[in-house]
Amino acid sequence: NTISKVYRQLEIDGVVEAMAGSGIYVRDQQKPRDIKLPPGPRGRSLPDIDREVRQSVDGLLNAGCTLQQARDLLTREIDWRLRCGARVLVSTPREDIGASMLIAEELTPQLEVPVEVVPMEELDAVLESSNNGTVVTSRYFLQPVEAIAQQHGVRAVAVDLNDFRHELDMLKELREGSCVGLVSISPGILRAAEVILHSMRGNQLLVMTANPDVSSRLLGLLRAASHVLCDRPSLALVEQTLRQNRSQLMRLPVVHCAQSYLGSATIDALRKEIGLLQS
Structure with a gap:
C-alpha cells in the first residue's frame, strides 16, 4: 500500500x-x-x-x-x-481535439507515464472510472477543464504554447500582397494565428487556412500561397498534396513547419508537477 x-x-x-x-x-x-x-x-x-x-x-x-x-x-x-503522476490526460473540447493531439504528441516522448487524449465532453466519465492522473490542457480551456477535474480531486495543469518567434519574424518580412497559407490540425490555432497576423500586418497579407484532412481546401491553399506554415502532424499531408498535384501548380510555395507547439520550459515544469525527475 x-x-x-x-x-x-x-x-x-x-x-x-x-x-x-x-x-x-x-x-x-x-x-x-x-x-x-x-x-x-x-x-x-x-x-x-x-x-x-x-x-x-x-x-x-x-x-x-x-x-x-x-x-x-x-x-x-x-x-x-x-x-497525479500515474498518467496524463490531455483534454480540450471535441471541436478542437487537434490541440490535444498536438500537446500529446510533444509530451509523449518527454514523459515516462502514459499520455492519453480525452475530449473535454468525455472527461467527467473517464475520471469517474479512475481518478488517477493529471489533466493537461491549454490556457484557453483551463477554466472548464479545471472545473471538471476538481470534482474528482484531480489536478488540472495548463501548458504554455510556443511563442513562435521565428515564424512571426519571417511573416514580418514578407512583402505586401503576399499570400500566406496556414495549415493545422487545430481549428483554434488557425483562428488565433489569423488574429495575430491581422494585428501584425493588417490587410497587407492575404491569409488562407486549412485543415490537412480537407483535401480540396488544402489544394486551393497550396495553389494560392507563396508561403505555407504548418504544424508537424500536417507536414506529411502538405508534402504529399504538393507531390500529387505538382503539374497543377505554377510554382511551389515555400513550406515552413513549426517544430514545437509547446513552450520550451513548460514540459520541464510539467515533469516537476507530476513528480518526475528533471532531465
Whole structure:
C-alpha cells in the first residue's frame, strides 16, 4: 500500500531502517551515511534530504500538528502526488481535439507515464472510472477543464504554447500582397494565428487556412500561397498534396513547419508537477 511505499522510499533514502522481527526505526541522524542515488542516467547529487525532512516536519509541528497528524498529512500528500503522476490526460473540447493531439504528441516522448487524449465532453466519465492522473490542457480551456477535474480531486495543469518567434519574424518580412497559407490540425490555432497576423500586418497579407484532412481546401491553399506554415502532424499531408498535384501548380510555395507547439520550459515544469525527475 501507499504507506509501505513511503516507508520503503524513506529506507532507501536512509531516513529510517527496518529491523527484522522488530520494526521500523528512524536512523540516528548524527551518524554519517551514504545517500543512494536514483538508478539510471538521471542519478545526480541530491540535497541534504535529512535536513529537508526535518524542516518539513518541524514546520508542521510549529503549525500545531501532532507527530501522528504530520505523518498522516505527509502520507496523504505523497499518495496524492503518486496518483497525479500515474498518467496524463490531455483534454480540450471535441471541436478542437487537434490541440490535444498536438500537446500529446510533444509530451509523449518527454514523459515516462502514459499520455492519453480525452475530449473535454468525455472527461467527467473517464475520471469517474479512475481518478488517477493529471489533466493537461491549454490556457484557453483551463477554466472548464479545471472545473471538471476538481470534482474528482484531480489536478488540472495548463501548458504554455510556443511563442513562435521565428515564424512571426519571417511573416514580418514578407512583402505586401503576399499570400500566406496556414495549415493545422487545430481549428483554434488557425483562428488565433489569423488574429495575430491581422494585428501584425493588417490587410497587407492575404491569409488562407486549412485543415490537412480537407483535401480540396488544402489544394486551393497550396495553389494560392507563396508561403505555407504548418504544424508537424500536417507536414506529411502538405508534402504529399504538393507531390500529387505538382503539374497543377505554377510554382511551389515555400513550406515552413513549426517544430514545437509547446513552450520550451513548460514540459520541464510539467515533469516537476507530476513528480518526475528533471532531465
